[in-house]
Amino acid sequence: MFKLKVLCKEETEQILAMNAVIDKVQEVYKQKALGETEVFPLIFHEFTPGVADMDIKSGWLKGSGLFGLKVVSWFGENVNKQIPALIGTVLVFDDNTGAPIGILDGSYITGIRTGAAGALGAKYLARTNSEKLLLVGAGHVAAFQIAAMLTLFPDITEVMVYDALDYTSAEAFVNNIKTEFLNKLGITYNKDLEFKAVKDIKSATEKSDIIITVTPAREPLIMAEWVKPGTHFSCIGADMAGKEEIDPQILKRARIFVDDVNQCINVGEIEIPIKKNIITKEDIAGEIGEIIAGITKGRENEEQITVFDATGTALLDLITAKLAFEEAEKKNIGTTVNL
Known part of the structure; x- marks a missing residue:
């Protein structure tokens, strides 16, 4: 009865360009600030704490005529089974009829839109002369963070990568990032850019201008x-209750922005500091979209520490899915099925 467009992971990789995704994520943040979207309540279930979980994020893009959801599972032991730990599926519907429009692989969309989000936090909050980037975490999303950061900050001179569990993972990541990822994405960067794996996170932190955290950590x-x-700081990894990547005292000193106030209070980097009364809801300066829309100011001075707490909403997945469908139509890519 209904015709659906289906796009697999390889097809989304082929048609989604980082700069275009960044533009769309920026657009949807602004739409949210202007009241043109809705984020629906998050559903989360942990099958085995710290090992296997799933979440459902959903929302509505009013101006685009779409609503939908993304189901993501993270099964950490999948790496031993030679399959990805992160598996996602995006479903898109027409908000006029409720009819399904399409289904897409969600893992690549999750990676690229999350990379865009972290970099946009830096665009609107970091010092413009920032040169040294520290990535804490060397997993699936870390490469997208670097690709997006180099798209918006082409003058970065040094990228440091730290893995709390396994230094060799950080080494492998650094050795492969240019040939295996950045070149494939067509990302241009400073020819003198230096990538290095680091063992001493204290020393790396002390000289970093921008720090992006993408780990499942539950302690700072x-x-x-x-x-x-x-x-x-762009704090990306803390997206479920109990996760925490940075010392709450950093937040106490910082100007804080979030992607969604309610979601971040419940599952973001600010969740635990608020529960411990280290900071309050009133310490949140606003949502990132409010800076983009010109409603509020981001960084106030060069000495200020800034934090963007990004838990990720379905709005980012839906706007990226919309872009993917548009590009697929232009290039006659994808499969149409009857439901």
Whole structure:
């Protein structure tokens, strides 16, 4: 009865360009700030704590005529089975009829839109002369973070990568990032750019201008006393209750922005500090879209520490899915099925 467009992972990889995704994520953040979207309640279930979980994020893009959801599972032991730990599926519907429009692989969309989100946090909150980037985490999303950051900050001179569990993972990541990822995505960057795996996170933190955290940590990896004035954090990994990547005292000193206030209070980097009364809801300066829309100001001075707490909403997946469908139509890519 209904015709659906189906796009697999390889097809989304073929048609989604990082700069275009960044533009769309920026657009949807602005739409959210202007009241043109809705984020529906998050559904989460942990099958085995710290080992296997799934979440359902959903929402509505009013101006685009779409609503939908993304189901993502993370089964950490999948790596031993030679299959990805992160598996996702995006479903898109017409908001006029409720009819399904399409289904897409969600893992690549999750990676690329999350990379765009972290980099946009830096675009609107980091110092414009930032040169040294620290990635805490060397998993699936880390490469997208670097690709997006180099798209928006082409003058970065050094990228440091730290893996709390396995230094060799950080080494392998650094050795492969250019040939296996950045070149395939067509990302241009400073020819003198240096990539390095680091063992000493304290030393790396002390010289970093921008720090992006993409780990499943449940205890702080970065302490407040290591952080120099003017540092920006994009906190990406804390997206479920109980996760925590940075010392709450950093947040106490920082100007804080979030992607969605309610979601971040419940499952973001600010969740635990608020529960412990280290900070309050009133310490949140606003949502990132409010800076983009010109409603509020981001960084106030060069010495200020800034934090962007990004838990990820379905709005990002839906706007990226919309872009994918548009590009697929132009290039006659994908499969149409009857439901």
